[in-house]
Amino acid sequence: MVDDNVILIKNARILDPASGKDETGSVLVKNGVIEKIGKSVSSKVAEEIDAQNLWLFPGLVDMHVHLRQPGQDSKETFATGTRAAAAGGVTRVVTMANTIPVLDNKTGIEFVVERSKSEGCVHVHPVGSVSKGLEGKEISDIGEIVLAGAVALSDDGKGVMDAQLFRRAMEYSTIFDVPIISHCEDHNLSQGGAMNEGQTSTFIGLPGIPAEAETVMVSRDILLAKCTGARLHIAHVSCGESVDLIRTYKKRGVKVTAETAMHYLLLTDKAVEGYNTNAKMNPPLRTEEDRQALLEGLRDGTIDAIASDHAPHTRGEKSQEFDLAPFGIVGLETTLPLMMSYLPQQGLNPLDLIRQMTVAPCEILKLPAGKLEPGMIADLTLWNPTGESQIDPNLFFSKGHSTPFSGWKVTGRVEATIVAGRVVYAPSYSPAASLAAARPS
């Protein structure tokens, strides 16, 4: 008799960066929780998934996502954004506070927690803002936000210009030991800019955003983290100089962690040529030197995590004049295939990459996920490492379609995404009717 609540995934190549495990075996899931992992795990009652030639790893955790709800449902919703996540092998997303209204109080956080549970198909963790209305003038209801379920504090989308306010917020955050995620941007230096300031911006006549708009804030924030003892996490690192600063102060024991977004690892500001708004995001794509420094930062552990900075906009918004089009591109559905296809040749093997997209963000945010251990929630990604395809934005589940990677060849694809033991995405698993039924539509 098959028990619906028991699944056995067998013959998989199991990759678990937390334990360093890379071996063929089986995982038994019962009632949404990992029951057993090993070579000779079996069950008489389980529904079996034969994962021969497939890889099984912890479901990805994307720590930098804009789900846009509340307030900007035309760009994305919990329903569409979490389906996009599932299609990208992501079982857990951290969504930013720059919504309308801003998530600066407990009601907003509760709204995200509850609505994402009823409408979404992956776990969603909200971030609360540092300042009320992202205005950088008064700190938000930090304690109530955290107690309501925010996993971090951030004014992401905007830099916090007032160093005093930022210092106070950092000091206050230590009560709860919650990280402050900093979008490092000095708005005076970046003012009016539409892309990286450099050769390309000079040649195509677009106002530039200098690297220093990021790096001076990275240095300020790290020094404030040092003085306050707060946990600082630098969002979407785009510059080589930022990597150097983080490396130096990490070595000195400052509690600083960092993420980069996947596009900075694959592209430079040359992608903007032709006034391509699909290559417009903030911070902007930088130079080849910066890209190399970011890869080195990932290799030596200076940069802890890779995120998508999934920032969807409508087609209309993105098909405007370059300087008028909003910053931001989508990435939930492309990050895993792109990273798996292009970073191994840069000295980052799949186990490293999976770490940077699972257990590393979980450690930063203190989330009980990102590893394969008995007792953990069964958030799993089944990956088929073979088969070539092209990225096609028309197939995205996200409402946003703006990506500079349209047409890029990728090797491998997500075979199944399992959230708390439930298969939420399985494009080709038609044999098991229950899986097909769970497919998002």
Add this chain to the structure above:
Amino acid sequence: MTTKFPYKHLLGLRGMPRETIELILDTARAMKEVHSRKVKKVPTLRGKIVVNLFYEPSTRTRTSFELAAKRLSADTVGISTTTSSVVKGESLLDTAHTLRVMGADIIIMRHSSSGAPHLLAENLNISIINAGDGINEHPTQGLLDLFTIREHKGQIQGLTVTIAGDIRHSRVARSNMWGLLTLGAKVRMVGPPTLVPKYVRDLGVEVYTDFDKAIDGADVINLLRIQKERMTANFFPNLREYNRLYGMSSERLANAKPGVLIMHPGPINRGVEISSEVADSPSSVILEQVTNGIAVRMAVLYLLVTGQRERSTEEGASSFLWEAES
């Protein structure tokens, strides 16, 4: 004329090959003859609708394009921000599609966003002429400057041309730079470092902060209009100091190379980037630039339309100016 005009649009001079620039300049010379005739009209563009779509006020460029189109017998329509739905928030693409279905053959556009004409060229199946986009390019201004220099100096190759002033925000400077470099001139740029992006050095442009050194031995000095709002944004302290450091005065002209051409895209700020005496001196070709502007714009319109006819019978011609770059 044996060389064919390979483009559907004129978006910029960056990447435009030497032969094409020379073809435009040669055609402009023929057009200038039309201009000196009694009956200043030729029928090339009869039945064509040319739309002047101006998102920024510009009497000079707009009038120049309008005269050029009329002399080629085109029907012209002018749309500017104050008289169109632009102010009501209609998107650029929506406006352009409306003009297309109304039968426009060529859209001449001035826009405050760099790349705006490229957006139209990518989405519309009609010819686009860039009449100035943001801080990117103003290709017909670049071409008329090249034309003026060539008329006086015979050729561009080997000349030293100094461009002075607010390079950072100047589409005129960029178009001049691309055209001059392609035709083999030595380009110098001078101004306060706040207004001269260092990355032009990567193209072999020499960058100066000392105006006297920058104009020493130059064959041509092109002075850019300085805008007062740059002062309030702290690019330089005040206009008096700007004039002292970078203003073209009679004293400086006296020390310049004999036969030097003084150019300015206009409108000029007398007493700021150029003194009245210099502007009105025999070295100044500022008014000639205006006359040549019409000839160059006639040439561009002519080549786009006649090139179109040739291209329509022939597959595989590049449809975008910037596609020919790589």
